[in-house]
Amino acid sequence: MTSRRQTRQVSLGPLLMGGGAPVVIQSMTNTHTHDADATIAQIRKLAAAGCQAVRVATPTKRDTAALPAILAAAPIPVIADVHYHFERALEAIDAGVHKIRLNPGNINDRSQVERVIAACRERKMPIRVGVNEGSIVERKDAAVRAQELAAIAQDPHDQLIRLMIDKLADYVRIFEENDFEDLVLSVKSPDPRVVIDAHRTVSERFGYPVHLGVTHAGPPNTGRIRSVAALATLLADGIGDTIRISYAADPIHEVHDAKELLCCLGLQPREGPELIACPTCGRLEIDLVKLVADVQRRLADVKAPVKVAIMGCVVNGPGEADGADVALLAGKGRGVICVQGRQVRTVTEAEMLDALYEEVQAFARR
Amino acid sequence: MTSRRQTRQVSLGPLLMGGGAPVVIQSMTNTHTHDADATIAQIRKLAAAGCQAVRVATPTKRDTAALPAILAAAPIPVIADVHYHFERALEAIDAGVHKIRLNPGNINDRSQVERVIAACRERKMPIRVGVNEGSIVERKDAAVRAQELAAIAQDPHDQLIRLMIDKLADYVRIFEENDFEDLVLSVKSPDPRVVIDAHRTVSERFGYPVHLGVTHAGPPNTGRIRSVAALATLLADGIGDTIRISYAADPIHEVHDAKELLCCLGLQPREGPELIACPTCGRLEIDLVKLVADVQRRLADVKAPVKVAIMGCVVNGPGEADGADVALLAGKGRGVICVQGRQVRTVTEAEMLDALYEEVQAFARR
Numbered sequence: 001m002t003s004r005r006q007t008r009q010v011s012l013g014p015l016l017m018g019g020g021a022p023v024v025i026q027s028m029t030n031t032h033t034h035d036a037d038a039t040i041a042q043i044r045k046l047a048a049a050g051c052q053a054v055r056v057a058t059p060t061k062r063d064t065a066a067l068p069a070i071l072a073a074a075p076i077p078v079i080a081d082v083h084y085h086f087e088r089a090l091e092a093i094d095a096g097v098h099k100i101r102l103n104p105g106n107i108n109d110r111s112q113v114e115r116v117i118a119a120c121r122e123r124k125m126p127i128r129v130g131v132n133e134g135s136i137v138e139r140k141d142a143a144v145r146a147q148e149l150a151a152i153a154q155d156p157h158d159q160l161i162r163l164m165i166d167k168l169a170d171y172v173r174i175f176e177e178n179d180f181e182d183l184v185l186s187v188k189s190p191d192p193r194v195v196i197d198a199h200r201t202v203s204e205r206f207g208y209p210v211h212l213g214v215t216h217a218g219p220p221n222t223g224r225i226r227s228v229a230a231l232a233t234l235l236a237d238g239i240g241d242t243i244r245i246s247y248a249a250d251p252i253h254e255v256h257d258a259k260e261l262l263c264c265l266g267l268q269p270r271e272g273p274e275l276i277a278c279p280t281c282g283r284l285e286i287d288l289v290k291l292v293a294d295v296q297r298r299l300a301d302v303k304a305p306v307k308v309a310i311m312g313c314v315v316n317g318p319g320e321a322d323g324a325d326v327a328l329l330a331g332k333g334r335g336v337i338c339v340q341g342r343q344v345r346t347v348t349e350a351e352m353l354d355a356l357y358e359e360v361q362a363f364a365r366r
Numbered sequence: 367m368t369s370r371r372q373t374r375q376v377s378l379g380p381l382l383m384g385g386g387a388p389v390v391i392q393s394m395t396n397t398h399t400h401d402a403d404a405t406i407a408q409i410r411k412l413a414a415a416g417c418q419a420v421r422v423a424t425p426t427k428r429d430t431a432a433l434p435a436i437l438a439a440a441p442i443p444v445i446a447d448v449h450y451h452f453e454r455a456l457e458a459i460d461a462g463v464h465k466i467r468l469n470p471g472n473i474n475d476r477s478q479v480e481r482v483i484a485a486c487r488e489r490k491m492p493i494r495v496g497v498n499e500g501s502i503v504e505r506k507d508a509a510v511r512a513q514e515l516a517a518i519a520q521d522p523h524d525q526l527i528r529l530m531i532d533k534l535a536d537y538v539r540i541f542e543e544n545d546f547e548d549l550v551l552s553v554k555s556p557d558p559r560v561v562i563d564a565h566r567t568v569s570e571r572f573g574y575p576v577h578l579g580v581t582h583a584g585p586p587n588t589g590r591i592r593s594v595a596a597l598a599t600l601l602a603d604g605i606g607d608t609i610r611i612s613y614a615a616d617p618i619h620e621v622h623d624a625k626e627l628l629c630c631l632g633l634q635p636r637e638g639p640e641l642i643a644c645p646t647c648g649r650l651e652i653d654l655v656k657l658v659a660d661v662q663r664r665l666a667d668v669k670a671p672v673k674v675a676i677m678g679c680v681v682n683g684p685g686e687a688d689g690a691d692v693a694l695l696a697g698k699g700r701g702v703i704c705v706q707g708r709q710v711r712t713v714t715e716a717e718m719l720d721a722l723y724e725e726v727q728a729f730a731r732r
Contacts, residue, residue: 028647029647030647030650055647057647057649059649081647133689134689190642190689191630192598192630192631193602193630193631193632196602216642216643216644216675216677217642217643218641218642218643218658219641219643219655219658219659219662221622222626222630222641223643224590224591224594225590225594225623225626225627225630226626226630228590228591228594228595228598229594229598229602229627229630229631230598232558232594232595232596232598232599233598233599233602233603236559236562236595236599248643248644248654248655248658248676249655250655256587257591260588260591260592261591261595264557264558264559264588264591264592264595265558265559265595266559275584275585275588276556276582276583276584277582277583277584277585277589277614278582278614281394281395281396281421281423281447283423283425284396288614289585289614289615289616292584292585292614293585296585309582310614311582323499323500323556
């Protein structure tokens with residue numbers, strides 16, 4: 001794996017982002033932010049699942065008015081997502097949020113941006129400049145818009161990336177001319193190829209921390225493939241200081257998948273068991289799919305990062321068991337449990353789950 | 367995106383693999399191969415879902431004896447997975463399978479390998495050399511084994527990859543010394559980082575087609591993150607001529623996810639609608655999660671690659687609708703349908719799904 005690209009370091013409440021700090025997992029509430037109770041409840045759930053910073057939408061003044069209550073209760077840093085109305089940014093900064101996100105596609109007035117910069121500077125608060133494929137094409141001037149859409153149609157991939165990076169660069173210049181450098185950059189699209197190439201360009205051209213995400217990825221069944229495809233490729237390249245996986249679903253899934261992604265790439269230590277299992281094939285003598293589900297449930301309260309293998313196979317089973325901390329080699333009606341490659345117990349099918357749990361807990365205590 | 371790495375081209379029944387041919391989606395049955403009826407039924411389901419070649423386990427003579435019946439009924443090429451017993455390979459070749467997979471970890475006798483090579487050469491049949499992390503460490507000689515495990519413990523990542531590549535290179539030499547070059551190579555591990563770095567090395571050192579997979583990835587909820595993380599990173603790098611995603615689950619999930627992965631990276635044309643949707647946030651005025659699920663069901667029989675956007679948002683909704691073929695912008699109690707960015711219908715909530723279906727079908731006919 002490539003080492004991580006060096007970026008400027010910024011603070012996000014008590015967290016550090018960029019400059020080699022661990023990749024921060026973000027999610028976003030889908031409650032109405034003005035419903036402070038519902039928003040706080042969702043933030044607590046996301047934080048308990050491993051979310052490290054949370055974004056909330058602030059389309060109206062009622063939403064920013066709820067921020068003090070939310071901030072008082074939130075166990076993790078809160079980021080205000082601001083579109084169209086720069087006043088929402090000023091209100092959110094005033095309420096003490098930990099970061100602001102601005103979209104260059106809809107807050108473009110230089111004097112407005114400069115008022116937000118001044119307020120953030122005073123609070124030492126970072127700003128994410130978040131370009132979205134959906135809002136790069138200027139909607140005010142019909143002629144310019146038609147021209148840009150025509151250019152995109154000619155060479156969709158490269159033109160789209162050029163337009164997005166140009167938009168980002170123009171906006172970043174406003175901040176740099178105001179000597180404000182606590183920036184985080186992102187350039188999102190629903191197309192993983194655009195996300196990959198756009199963020200590679202961002203990483204080459206700018207030294208600011210990078211926020212990765214595939215926008216509008218859709219429901220989890222397809223969205224997780226698109227999101228992981230883009231984010232893993234960039235992370236494996238050393239690019240990315242914070243990530244948000246986004247689905248049209250309960251945001252808790254975003255956090256579960258983000259955690260698994262960072263753990264499996266070695267970018268976050270694992271909490272709880274790592275399960276490896278046979279891919280199931282015509283050599284199986286047991287219902288491995290059911291057994292794996294049973295084991296997941298039985299080990300749900302284990303917090304130690306124990307590597308557990310569930311194998312129903314003489315081909316790869318014993319070999320994989322060498323690499324696992326605790327392994328269950330399950331055959332017809334009976335199983336063998338190995339600890340670090342050494343056979344420690346032979347059990348009946350009925351005893352399997354409890355025996356595995358005991359050995360995993362015993363291993364975790366050592 | 368990087369262009370695809372050039373590899374030697376081999377045939378897999380009527381398919382081509384390597385040398386710029388489209389990436390082939392593989393899966394593996396988890397029926398007992400000797401149960402020909404169950405195996406044929408599963409192969410037909412996998413093929414209908416988009417699987418292009420299927421592997422079957424052949425641990426016993428009863429399994430290879432079922433191959434003629436399976437081959438007569440299978441709509442896609444069949445690959446025999448052979449471990450321990452080289453006779454299974456000879457029987458499978460005789461039955462007319464389209465490819466053989468050998469594991470250097472358990473068929474090591476040179477004269478046995480040469481008999482398999484001779485049989486494959488006669489049939490112009492390719493062989494996959496599939497090294498698995500689980501079976502690289504020699505199990506016969508306890509002293510050698512202890513030494514290799516100790517080396518891995520010292521520097522797990524690099525030593526493991528070195529051992530796997532050495533094993534592969536030694537085995538490939540047998541084939542090259544016999545002037546047999548219709549090879550496909552793979553080096554699987556449950557760790558995506560090992561899979562990424564090992565296949566990068568394979569791609570640099572050898573010119574043969576590459577088969578990608580994360581072995582023992584576990585159940586789909588975590589396995590798909592690990593598999594997509596490794597495979598997307600390699601595919602985005604231009605590496606990989608065939609892929610198998612493997613889960614401890616019904617293999618149909620492997621095919622669905624493999625298809626979505628290749629489509630979203632532009633490596634396979636999309637069949638049926640591509641759904642993009644809001645990530646849901648505090649700006650929503652409707653239950654978008656339910657709406658997206660309803661739309662997925664309503665459009666299930668659409669076969670054309672129409673890009674459909676489901677948006678509940680004034681921020682990115684209209685912009686994304688520009689990029690989509692057909693878009694539904696859903697608000698409180700009513701919705702607007704756009705076709706290629708132009709508003710064509712305003713509908714009530716009750717009419718939404720049918721109206722969207724009509725517009726998608728109308729667009730597909732054009």
